[in-house]
Amino acid sequence: MSDPMVRFENVTKSYGALTVLDQLNLDIERNEKVSIIGPSGSGKTTVLRMLMTLERINDGVIWVDGEPLTHMDRNGTMVKASERHLRRVRGKIGMVFQHFNLFPHMTALQNCIEAPVSVLGLSRAEAEARAAELLDMVGLGDKKGHFPIQMSGGQKQRVAIARALAMRPKVMLFDEVTSALDPELVGEVLNVIRQLGAEHDLTMLMVTHQMGFAKEFSDRVCFFYGGKIAEQGPPDKLFNDPDNDRTRQFLSAVLEAG
Amino acid sequence: MNEFALGFSVAALFKGVVVTLLVTTGASLVAVALGLAVGLVRVSTLAPLRWLAVAYIEFFRGTSMLVQLYWWFFVLPIFGLSLSPWTVAIVGVGMNVSGYGAELVRAAIQSVDRGQYEASTALNFPRLTMMRRIIVPQAIRGMLPPWGNLLIELLKGTSLIFFITITELTTASKLAADATGNYLLFFAIALFGYYVIARAMITPLVRWLERRFSRGFIREAVA
Ligand SMILES: Nc1ncnc2c1ncn2[C@@H]1O[C@H](COP(=O)(O)OP(=O)(O)OP(=O)(O)O)[C@@H](O)[C@H]1O
Ligand SMILES: [Mg+2]
Numbered sequence: 302m303s304d305p306m307v308r309f310e311n312v313t314k315s316y317g318a319l320t321v322l323d324q325l326n327l328d329i330e331r332n333e334k335v336s337i338i339g340p341s342g343s344g345k346t347t348v349l350r351m352l353m354t355l356e357r358i359n360d361g362v363i364w365v366d367g368e369p370l371t372h373m374d375r376n377g378t379m380v381k382a383s384e385r386h387l388r389r390v391r392g393k394i395g396m397v398f399q400h401f402n403l404f405p406h407m408t409a410l411q412n413c414i415e416a417p418v419s420v421l422g423l424s425r426a427e428a429e430a431r432a433a434e435l436l437d438m439v440g441l442g443d444k445k446g447h448f449p450i451q452m453s454g455g456q457k458q459r460v461a462i463a464r465a466l467a468m469r470p471k472v473m474l475f476d477e478v479t480s481a482l483d484p485e486l487v488g489e490v491l492n493v494i495r496q497l498g499a500e501h502d503l504t505m506l507m508v509t510h511q512m513g514f515a516k517e518f519s520d521r522v523c524f525f526y527g528g529k530i531a532e533q534g535p536p537d538k539l540f541n542d543p544d545n546d547r548t549r550q551f552l553s554a555v556l557e558a559g
Numbered sequence: 560m561n562e563f564a565l566g567f568s569v570a571a572l573f574k575g576v577v578v579t580l581l582v583t584t585g586a587s588l589v590a591v592a593l594g595l596a597v598g599l600v601r602v603s604t605l606a607p608l609r610w611l612a613v614a615y616i617e618f619f620r621g622t623s624m625l626v627q628l629y630w631w632f633f634v635l636p637i638f639g640l641s642l643s644p645w646t647v648a649i650v651g652v653g654m655n656v657s658g659y660g661a662e663l664v665r666a667a668i669q670s671v672d673r674g675q676y677e678a679s680t681a682l683n684f685p686r687l688t689m690m691r692r693i694i695v696p697q698a699i700r701g702m703l704p705p706w707g708n709l710l711i712e713l714l715k716g717t718s719l720i721f722f723i724t725i726t727e728l729t730t731a732s733k734l735a736a737d738a739t740g741n742y743l744l745f746f747a748i749a750l751f752g753y754y755v756i757a758r759a760m761i762t763p764l765v766r767w768l769e770r771r772f773s774r775g776f777i778r779e780a781v782a
Contacts, residue, residue, distance in 0.1 A: 402678035
């Protein structure tokens, strides 16, 4: 059996005295679509941020595509990853943020070209062709010359998705990517994610409050509670017949809120 | 009023204006170049480099500009390094102001939204490329108004180069006033002289740069 695409092995993360994630173990298979749900503060964002190397972990090892991300091998012992090692392994991961984080001083097209040119070393023409293709795919072929400030939230988030895809990641992370959007713009972003899942070989890990989407889209749903996975399983099981009381309480609270 | 004294004084005054303009321009270039460089080192990830930048800033910002000029001009020759008054004026004033400039460069860089750093990391930018392509272009916008203020301060501070033997605008005004006895006229000229230089040169330059660097930040500017 091949290695999982992502493996969290006994990963612990704390801020001072506060342990946010406690000995997390989680494997994500190649091309698997995994949704993370759970109450506020349960550590969902932290899981993605650790994988994106935006947070250091305190203990354990994160593996990506069969090799350690947070550590590296030096003469047979595992040591903390160097910046160089991080940069190599991190290249397999892309992330889309709740607040888009587009580069405001660049147009949609430039946003999607900058990293492929200056990080991957693509020629400008090559990067531009790929970026144009991706912007077409997310339905923004006519907005290439627009600055982020000239776009709606839904459009900005679709540019952010195209920008991440331009780096050809194997794993895509989505952290509540529709939470900052007006309700009528949520659908256009979810459609793009649906299309990605259907047409690309991508492992996807998403934190979401869109229970309907998580149910329809995911292969597996993980319910986080207090820095641990309280329950996980196929969406039908987890949403319709959860084993854990916490899951049941959380789902009924979320459903009540609408 | 003696006409000869007046004509002579006006000529000297004109020369003083030119000197002030040249020193202000030269020292501003030094201040901006060193301010940017030291400000960037100040936010480096390497602690020893940061300490060097802190020491630089503390020295140039924390001690008197006039005493610094005296050091370059009167003390360095004791150690065998003689600098011309012009070199001391341009480099000495520029370095002094760069200490303040480095701090405002640091503040502007640190005020760029965290999300921009995180997106850059997620896109795997090496740190220097991230600074050059993503962070600094956004920080420039925020640092332009304080740079404008600082360069106006610099302009006014150039009157101190009188003490290292250069006759600039203030000195020329004083000499003209002494020679003619017309203190009201010549100090009025000095007063307005600085104002006009600041208003006609520094402010428009900063405004123009602000417009250039606000692409993508103001709707009207990109429509
Ligand atoms: N930089 C930080 N310093 C201190 N505590 C932090 C920091 N970042 C997160 N935390 C804490 O870690 C815990 C988990 O945060 P996290 O953002 O992962 O939660 P979440 O499940 O994504 O919540 P939400 O649904 O509100 O986004 C919270 O208690 C939070 O207060
Ligand atoms: Mg969160």
